Amino acid sequence: MDYRRTYIRDLFDLPPGNPATAYGWVKTRRDSKGVSFVQIADGSCFKDLQVVIEAGTIPEETLKRITTGASVRFDGDIVESPGEGQETEFKAHSVEVYGEADPAHYPLQKKGASFEFLREIAHLRARGNTFGAVFRVRSRCAYAIHKFFIDRGFHNIHTPIITASDCEGAGAMFAVTTLLDAQGHGPEAKAALRAMEFSEDFFGKPAYLTVSGQLDAETLALGMTNVYTFGPTFRAENSGTSRHLAEFWMIEPEMAFCSLEGNMNLAEEFLKEVIQDLLDNCSADLEFFNQRIEPDLLSTLHHVVNSGFERMTYTEAVDRLAKSGEPFEFPVFWGSDLQSEHERWLTEIDVGRPVILTDYPKDIKAFYMRQNEDGKTVRAMDVLAPRIGEIIGGSQREERYDVLEKRIVEMGLPLEAYWWYLDLRRFGSVPHSGFGLGFERMLMYVTGMKNIRDVIPFHRTPGSAEF
RNA sequence: UGCCGCAUAGCUCAGUCGGUAGAGCAGCUGACUGUUAAUCAGCGGGUCGUAGGUUCGAGUCCUACUGCGGCAGCCA
Numbered sequence: 061m062d063y064r065r066t067y068i069r070d071l072f073d074l075p076p077g078n079p080a081t082a083y084g085w086v087k088t089r090r091d092s093k094g095v096s097f098v099q100i101a102d103g104s105c106f107k108d109l110q111v112v113i114e115a116g117t118i119p120e121e122t123l124k125r126i127t128t129g130a131s132v133r134f135d136g137d138i139v140e141s142p143g144e145g146q147e148t149e150f151k152a153h154s155v156e157v158y159g160e161a162d163p164a165h166y167p168l169q170k171k172g173a174s175f176e177f178l179r180e181i182a183h184l185r186a187r188g189n190t191f192g193a194v195f196r197v198r199s200r201c202a203y204a205i206h207k208f209f210i211d212r213g214f215h216n217i218h219t220p221i222i223t224a225s226d227c228e229g230a231g232a233m234f235a236v237t238t239l240l241d242a243q244g245h246g247p248e249a250k251a252a253l254r255a256m257e258f259s260e261d262f263f264g265k266p267a268y269l270t271v272s273g274q275l276d277a278e279t280l281a282l283g284m285t286n287v288y289t290f291g292p293t294f295r296a297e298n299s300g301t302s303r304h305l306a307e308f309w310m311i312e313p314e315m316a317f318c319s320l321e322g323n324m325n326l327a328e329e330f331l332k333e334v335i336q337d338l339l340d341n342c343s344a345d346l347e348f349f350n351q352r353i354e355p356d357l358l359s360t361l362h363h364v365v366n367s368g369f370e371r372m373t374y375t376e377a378v379d380r381l382a383k384s385g386e387p388f389e390f391p392v393f394w395g396s397d398l399q400s401e402h403e404r405w406l407t408e409i410d411v412g413r414p415v416i417l418t419d420y421p422k423d424i425k426a427f428y429m430r431q432n433e434d435g436k437t438v439r440a441m442d443v444l445a446p447r448i449g450e451i452i453g454g455s456q457r458e459e460r461y462d463v464l465e466k467r468i469v470e471m472g473l474p475l476e477a478y479w480w481y482l483d484l485r486r487f488g489s490v491p492h493s494g495f496g497l498g499f500e501r502m503l504m505y506v507t508g509m510k511n512i513r514d515v516i517p518f519h520r521t522p523g524s525a526e527f
Numbered sequence: 528u529g530c531c532g533c534a535u536a537g538c539u540c541a542g543u544c545g546g547u548a549g550a551g552c553a554g555c556u557g558a559c560u561g562u563u564a565a566u567c568a569g570c571g572g573g574u575c576g577u578a579g580g581u582u583c584g585a586g587u588c589c590u591a592c593u594g595c596g597g598c599a600g601c602c603a
Contacts, residue, residue: 309603511596
């Protein structure tokens with residue numbers, strides 16, 4: 061057995077008469093008097109292979125072991141299919157059953173199960189139509205993202221996952237420590253841990269899992285011009301929503317000599333090109349999502365690819381919201397952060413496609429965003445998408461040493477922790493921009509899946525770290 | 528973390544006014560010369576999330592807890 065072989069995806073391209081071998085897991089078996097049909101899948105494509113077993117070809121005892129969930133290899137020939145639903149099918153001469161799956165206990169059935177139930181058996185759900193499709197699209201999407209950046213001269217950089225700087229400012233952080241090991245895991249260890257000095261810990265100071273690679277990415281951009289990271293990110297927020305994970309994957313490009321306009325152009329090109337790649341290379345999977353998950357998916361994706369994103373300032377958005385006449389639960393006024401209901405109205409009702417909002421009030425945005433001349437707003441941008449809300453958040457960074465230093469102090473942040481970040485502004489500073497894109501949010505958008513836990517193989521959320 | 532909802536067979540659900548439990552699918556047995564979520568007949572399958580309470584009697588009403596989901600906040 062070698063990994064180099066013909067996958068089920070390739071068997072559909074073989075002409076009738078071709079001898080072939082098929083490996084996979086059984087989806088379902090249908091028996092008739094003189095013939096049995098077995099659908100098998102190997103994850104290589106959306107379609108199942110129909111294997112036909114004529115009575116007497118294989119022993120009755122062996123046939124009985126070919127049940128839903130079993131892993132098998134069939135040897136036989138590709139033949140023309142007299143039935144409807146497929147051009148060719150696989151006529152089996154012999155079979156090997158590698159692993160049986162007791163039908164009385166195998167939890168997946170032919171009929172669909174709820175996503176909530178499938179989350180509890182996440183180790184088996186990749187065998188079903190939906191999650192096979194999700195994870196194929198996830199794989200292709202990651203590839204398309206790397207391709208997009210590499211094609212444009214970006215360098216893929218790897219920023220640290222463990223960080224000792226408590227200054228990324230993007231949310232609650234997970235601590236990383238070896239003190240627990242030193243103290244054992246008993247109840248007395250907790251008390252001892254509290255008394256410990258972090259100077260005795262592994263890194264000699266408090267360390268955390270990263271909440272963003274941006275600050276490190278900026279350092280590489282100011283030397284390599286265009287860079288991006290694509291890696292795991294951790295937020296310890298106690299969020300229980302359909303669009304938050306404690307562990308997720310984030311794409312963060314950072315560009316030197318680039319203004320907010322260039323940043324917006326990149327974000328728009330990015331979404332369009334990656335979606336086009338998926339339309340070209342995952343059509344069967346997307347067709348399935350369009351049929352069974354989100355009826356307007358394909359028309360929405362084509363629309364995104366073919367039309368410009370609406371761009372407007374925060375100030376204009378607030379104006380439009382105020383004049384909308386909608387009975388919002390939360391009032392809209394200049395200086396307030398936009399609520400989900402406001403973002404939804406803008407993207408879904410007012411504009412009907414992705415919207416890029418820019419120039420937010422500085423007090424609701426991070427310290428590193430470049431201040432505008434009006435003294436009130438910063439060069440921030442949020443890309444809002446219908447159905448899922450904020451998909452991209454980015455900004456032009458503050459490149460002026462004095463302004464940045466003043467802002468750090470104003471916001472009560474520890475100046476000394478930012479020595480290297482400020483150094484970038486002392487030596488060869490340059491206007492630069494970047495954004496962060498949640499990979500799983502993007503996947504929700506392109507698959508139509510409604511819960512972020514269903515676009516990652518094994519989700520980490522508050523109270524949940526199974527598998 | 529707040530608000531709302533849900534928890535009954537392996538899965539998806541029904542269960543009326545409080546009177547000791549039902550369907551479809553899956554499973555098992557059999558039938559059927561080519562099925563496509565195959566079809567047909569029969570069979571087995573339940574501590575009604577947990578713990579209390581009200582009541583002659585609780586799947587049903589009340590309280591708490593746990594789990595899950597939705598919305599909001601935090602954000603990507």
